[in-house]
Every structure is written in C-alpha cells, then in structure tokens.
Amino acid sequence: MDFYLINGGPRKKNNTSKLLKKVNDGINDELTKNNINEININTIRLYDLDYKGCKSCFHCKKIGGKYYGECPIKDDLRELLPKIHECDGIVFATPIYFGDVTGEMRSFLERLMFSKLVYGRESLASKKPNAIIYSMNVKKEVADEIYENAVFKNTENYLEYTFGKPYSLKVYDTYQFKDYSLYENYMFDEKKKAKTLKEQFPKDLDSAYDLGTKLVKSLL
Numbered sequence: 001m002d003f004y005l006i007n008g009g010p011r012k013k014n015n016t017s018k019l020l021k022k023v024n025d026g027i028n029d030e031l032t033k034n035n036i037n038e039i040n041i042n043t044i045r046l047y048d049l050d051y052k053g054c055k056s057c058f059h060c061k062k063i064g065g066k067y068y069g070e071c072p073i074k075d076d077l078r079e080l081l082p083k084i085h086e087c088d089g090i091v092f093a094t095p096i097y098f099g100d101v102t103g104e105m106r107s108f109l110e111r112l113m114f115s116k117l118v119y120g121r122e123s124l125a126s127k128k129p130n131a132i133i134y135s136m137n138v139k140k141e142v143a144d145e146i147y148e149n150a151v152f153k154n155t156e157n158y159l160e161y162t163f164g165k166p167y168s169l170k171v172y173d174t175y176q177f178k179d180y181s182l183y184e185n186y187m188f189d190e191k192k193k194a195k196t197l198k199e200q201f202p203k204d205l206d207s208a209y210d211l212g213t214k215l216v217k218s219l220l
C-alpha cells in the first residue's frame with residue numbers, strides 16, 4: 001500500500017515533522033498488524049521541491065485536451081502529483097503561518113486539487129482516506145475564534161470535495177524556539193510553553209499516531 005505524507009513546514013526536526021513521523025509509525029504498525037507487508041510510506045518535504053502555485057493555464061480543463069485532468073507544468077510536481085492521486089492515503093501537515101497554511105502548502109494544494117476540479121460537478125480525483133494536521137503557536141481558544149472558519153473549515157472543505165472528508169488534527173500552543181531567552185518575544189511565556197511541551201505535546205504525538213492507524217483501518 002502507498003501512502004504520501006506531505007510536510008508543508010520548513011523545519012526538519014520540529015513540531016510538524018515530529019507529528020508526521022508519528023503518523024508514519026501509526027500507518028506502518030497498523031499495516032504490519034494486519035499482515036500487509038508491501039508498505040510504501042513516502043514523506044515529501046515541500047520545502048525541498050522546486051514549484052509554484054497554479055498558473056491558471058486551464059489545460060487541465062480543456063475539453064479533449066492532451067492534459068485534461070492533469071497539471072502540465074514541468075517542475076518538481078509534474079511526476080509527483082499523479083502518484084499522489086493514485087496512492088491509498090494522504091496526510092498533509094503544516095504549521096500555521098500568518099493565520100493560514102504555509103505558502104508552500106497552499107501552492108501545493110492548488111496544484112494538486114485544481115487539475116481535478118470540475119466547475120459545477122464532482123471532482124475527477126479518486127476518493128481516498130486523507131487527513132490534515134496543523135501546528136500553531138496560539139491556544140485552542142484563539143484558534144477556535146480566528147482560524148476555525150477562515151483556515152480549518154475552508155481547507156478541509158476543499159479536501160473533502162477532492163478526496164473525501166479529511167481527518168483533522170490541530171496542535172496548539174507549540175514550543176517554537178530552541179531557547180526562548182535568545183529571541184525577542186513579549187507574548188509567549190517560556191515556562192508555560194515548556195509545560196505544554198511536557199504535558200500536552202506527547203498527547204498530540206499519540207493523536208498523530210492514532211490518526212495513522214485510523215487512516216489504515218478505514219481502508220481495510
């Protein structure tokens with residue numbers, strides 16, 4: 001079975017990457033438990049790729065066109081997008097930047113979803129288990145008020161249209177700096193952040209692991 005884990009954050013060892021690693025473990029363990037041994041879990045780091053967002057060329061919608069339903073742009077997504085559309089399950093993970101998914105994630109989602117979007121009809125994409133994980137500095141109360149509709153629902157509505165209803169995991173109040181004393185900040189209290197890191201983040205990692213197992217269970 002083929003899974004794609006799409007990392008939309010730049011940092012290789014921090015919150016988003018750690019959460020995705022747990023998803024990887026959850027998927028792997030659940031498949032193994034069910035005696036499925038052909039497992040390909042591909043983690044894609046968007047910051048390692050060279051691409052831009054949709055260029056509005058509309059080749060993907062041209063009736064009878066050579067690229068109908070596909071994105072023809074020749075860059076690092078050209079061969080990757082069809083593989084993702086063919087896989088068994090996808091997990092997107094992104095930090096929140098300026099109240100949205102990162103620019104890289106946003107551009108990637110445009111390219112992945114627009115080629116399969118048909119105005120006024122069902123998406124051309126094949127439905128599959130999918131999930132999105134967000135990690136952010138703010139606490140749940142703030143995210144509920146500011147990001148719930150603008151970011152979470154909006155992004156998840158498009159994922160649902162394309163792939164089917166996504167699982168969603170929101171990770172709040174993340175530990176941002178390695179050493180809070182080195183960086184200017186009048187908003188976040190290091191002691192409180194350290195407490196969340198110690199007490200809540202392990203639970204978030206468990207939720208990420210469970211998300212991986214759920215994704216597999218929904219396929220079996």
Ligand SMILES: Cc1cc2nc3c(=O)[nH]c(=O)nc-3n(C[C@H](O)[C@H](O)[C@H](O)COP(=O)(O)O)c2cc1C
Nearest residue numbers: 011014015016095096097098099135136137138174
């Ligand atoms: C450019 C930038 C913008 C950010 N904007 C927000 C924001 O609007 N809301 C928020 O809650 N956190 C914001 N953050 C914090 C990150 O979302 C948060 O620290 C996240 O957990 C980082 O993930 P990482 O550890 O995988 O890099 C921002 C961080 C950066 C670098």
